[in-house]
Amino acid sequence: MAVPKVCGIETEYGVVLRNAPDSNPVLASSLLINAYVEHRKVGWDFDDETPGNDARGYARDSQPPMVETHLVNTVLTNGARYYVDHAHPEYSTPECSDALEVVIADKAGERILTRSMRAARRLLDPGQEIVVYKNNSDGKGNSYGTHESYLVDRQTPFAQIVRTMLPWFVSRQVFTGAGKIGAENGAADVGFQLSSRADFFEEEVGLETTLKRPIVNTRDEPHADPQKYRRLHVIAGDANLCEVATYLKVGTTSIVLGMIEDGFIDKDLAIIGPVHAVRTISHDPSLRATLELVDGGTLTAIELQWEFLRFAQKYADETGLELCGGPVGLDVLVRWEQVLTDLERDPRSLSGRLDWATKLGLLDAYRERDGLKWDDPKLALLDLQYHDVRPDRSLYERLVKAGKVERLVDEATVEHAMTEPPETTRAYFRGTCLARWPDSVVAANWDSLILDVGSDPLRRIPMMEPLKGSKAHVEALFAHCTTPAQLVEHLGASAREEP
Amino acid sequence: MTEREQKKKPAPQKREDVTEDVEAPARQGEALKEELDDLLDEIDSVLESNAEEFVRSYVQKGGQ
Numbered sequence: 001m002a003v004p005k006v007c008g009i010e011t012e013y014g015v016v017l018r019n020a021p022d023s024n025p026v027l028a029s030s031l032l033i034n035a036y037v038e039h040r041k042v043g044w045d046f047d048d049e050t051p052g053n054d055a056r057g058y059a060r061d062s063q064p065p066m067v068e069t070h071l072v073n074t075v076l077t078n079g080a081r082y083y084v085d086h087a088h089p090e091y092s093t094p095e096c097s098d099a100l101e102v103v104i105a106d107k108a109g110e111r112i113l114t115r116s117m118r119a120a121r122r123l124l125d126p127g128q129e130i131v132v133y134k135n136n137s138d139g140k141g142n143s144y145g146t147h148e149s150y151l152v153d154r155q156t157p158f159a160q161i162v163r164t165m166l167p168w169f170v171s172r173q174v175f176t177g178a179g180k181i182g183a184e185n186g187a188a189d190v191g192f193q194l195s196s197r198a199d200f201f202e203e204e205v206g207l208e209t210t211l212k213r214p215i216v217n218t219r220d221e222p223h224a225d226p227q228k229y230r231r232l233h234v235i236a237g238d239a240n241l242c243e244v245a246t247y248l249k250v251g252t253t254s255i256v257l258g259m260i261e262d263g264f265i266d267k268d269l270a271i272i273g274p275v276h277a278v279r280t281i282s283h284d285p286s287l288r289a290t291l292e293l294v295d296g297g298t299l300t301a302i303e304l305q306w307e308f309l310r311f312a313q314k315y316a317d318e319t320g321l322e323l324c325g326g327p328v329g330l331d332v333l334v335r336w337e338q339v340l341t342d343l344e345r346d347p348r349s350l351s352g353r354l355d356w357a358t359k360l361g362l363l364d365a366y367r368e369r370d371g372l373k374w375d376d377p378k379l380a381l382l383d384l385q386y387h388d389v390r391p392d393r394s395l396y397e398r399l400v401k402a403g404k405v406e407r408l409v410d411e412a413t414v415e416h417a418m419t420e421p422p423e424t425t426r427a428y429f430r431g432t433c434l435a436r437w438p439d440s441v442v443a444a445n446w447d448s449l450i451l452d453v454g455s456d457p458l459r460r461i462p463m464m465e466p467l468k469g470s471k472a473h474v475e476a477l478f479a480h481c482t483t484p485a486q487l488v489e490h491l492g493a494s495a496r497e498e499p
Numbered sequence: 500m501t502e503r504e505q506k507k508k509p510a511p512q513k514r515e516d517v518t519e520d521v522e523a524p525a526r527q528g529e530a531l532k533e534e535l536d537d538l539l540d541e542i543d544s545v546l547e548s549n550a551e552e553f554v555r556s557y558v559q560k561g562g563q
Contacts (some may be wrong), residue, residue: 012562013558014559015559016557025561063537086562086563087559088559088561105542119562133557138558139557140558142558143562144559144561144562145562145563147563190507209563210563233558259523307553362542366539369536369539377554378546378550381546381550381553381554382542384544384554384557385545385547392545395542395545398541398545402541404538408532445548446543
C-alpha cells in the first residue's frame with residue numbers, strides 16, 4: 001500500500017578553480033563548503049550508510065560506491081546535507097513531503113552554492129575563482145549525477161517497481177531533460193538531445209552509480225525504518241534549473257510510485273530494450289521516435305506518458321493524491337496534462353518551462369543569427385554557461401530576468417529555505433536542533449542525531465520515521481525545552497526517544 | 500499558502516491571438532525579434548571569452 005511520498009533531490013555540481021596552475025576539484029569543493037559554513041561544522045554520522053546493500057536482496061559482482069569519510073561533510077540548519085562527494089560539491093535537499101517543497105529546497109541549494117562561491121573568494125589568491133555548474137556532464141564523456149529519493153513501501157516487490165519504472169524513466173525525459181549538444185560515451189552522434197544523462201545508461205537494473213550506470217538503481221539504503229520502507233534512489237534524471245521541470249519530475253514520479261505500491265496500473269507498460277530506448281528518446285527532439293511495448297504495439301514517449309497520466313487521473317479521483325501532497329499533487333496533474341498537450345502541439349512552446357526546450361530555443365536563436373553549426377564552440381559554450389550558477393554569468397538567470405522563464409516560487413521563499421527546514425518532515429527536528437544548539441549537535445545524519453547534553457554519554461536520537469519530527473509534531477516540545485538535556489529528557493519520557 | 504498562489508500564476512503569454520488588427524501580428528513579430536536581438540546582445544556581453552579554449556578546459560572527473 002502506498003506510503004507518503006517523502007522525497008528530495010541531491011545534486012553533484014560541476015566545479016572549476018579558475019586561474020590556478022593546478023585545479024584540484026576535491027580541494028576546490030572542500031574550500032567552497034568550508035567557506036560557506038566557516039562558523040561551525042556539524043559532522044555527518046556514517047553509521048547508517050550502506051550503499052553496498054542491494055534492493056534485490058543479494059550482493060552482486062559489482063563495485064558499490066565507497067563512502068568517503070575524510071572529506072568535508074556538513075549539515076545545515078535547513079536540514080540539508082552539504083558535502084564533498086567524490087570530486088564534486090554536493091547538495092542534498094532536506095526531506096520534503098511534496099514536489100513544491102522540493103522545488104523550493106532545490107532552488108535554495110543553488111543559492112547556497114552561489115553564496116559559497118562568493119564566500120570562497122576571500123580564501124583564494126587574487127584573480128582566482130571557484131565556479132560551479134548545475135549540469136550533469138562535461139561534454140567529454142564524464143558525467144555526475146542528480147539523484148532523486150522517494151519513500152516507498154517495503155512490501156512492494158522490487159521487481160514490480162522495476163517493471164513500471166523502466167518505461168517511466170525512458171518516457172519522462174520529454175519533460176525532465178536539461179538538453180545537451182552532441183553525444184557522449186559512444187552514443188551515435190546527434191546535434192542536440194533532450195537529456196544530458198541519457199548517453200550514460202548502460203544497464204537496466206543495478207547497484208553501480210559511477211560506471212555501467214543502470215536506469216533503475218538498486219541501492220537499498222532506506223534512511224528510515226527498514227522493516228517498513230524502501231528509499232527508491234533514482235539516478236536517471238537531469239539537473240533542472242526550470243522550476244516547472246523540477247516540479248513535474250518529482251511530482252509525477254511520486255504519483256507513479258504511489259500507483260505501483262497500490263497496484264493501480266493494471267496494464268503492462270513495459271517496453272522492449274529500455275537501455276537503447278533511453279537514447280532513442282533523448283536523441284529525438286522532434287519527439288516522434290517510437291517505443292515498442294512488450295505486450296505489442298508502438299507508442300511515442302508522449303503517448304506512453306498519456307497512458308501514465310490517464311491512470312494517474314483515475315488514481316487522483318479515488319485517492320485525492322493525499323500521499324503526494326494533496327492539492328500539490330492535483331496541481332501536478334493539471335500541469336502534466338498541459339505540458340503533454342503543448343509538447344504534442346509545438347515542443348518549442350515549452351521554452352521557459354522545460355530546460356531542454358529553453359536551451360534549444362536559445363541555441364536556435366544563435367544558430368539563426370550567427371549561422372552556426374551544431375559543432376561550433378560558441379554553441380558548446382552557451383550550453384555550458386546556461387548552467388553556470390553565478391547569477392551574472394548564468395544564461396538561465398538571464399532568461400529569468402528577461403521574463404522568459406516561468407517561476408513557481410518567489411525569491412523570499414527560496415531565501416527563507418536556505419536556513420529554515422521544511423516544516424512537514426523530520427528535517428524540521430534536525431534543522432531546529434542545529435539552529436538552537438549548534439554546539440551540542442555532535443553529528444547528524446538522515447535518520448539520527450547525536451547530542452552532547454553536557455554529561456556522559458552522548459545521546460543518539462533515532463529518527464526512523466521521516467514524517468515524525470515535523471513542526472506540528474515537535475513545536476510544543478521545543479517550546480518546553482531550553483537545553484538539549486531537557487529535550488532528551490522529554491523524548492525519553494515519551495515515544496522511545498523518537499521525536 | 501502564498502506559495503500555492505504564486506504557482507497558479509499563468510505562464511508568460513507567448514502567442515497572442517489578435518483578430519481585430521490585421522497588421523498587429525507583423526508589428527508584434529518585429530517587436531519580438533527586436534527583443535530577442537537585444538537579449539542575444541546582452542548574453543553576448545556575459546559569455547566567456549575564447550569559447551573553444553573555455554569549453555575544452557571544462558573537465559569533470561569522478562562523478563556518480
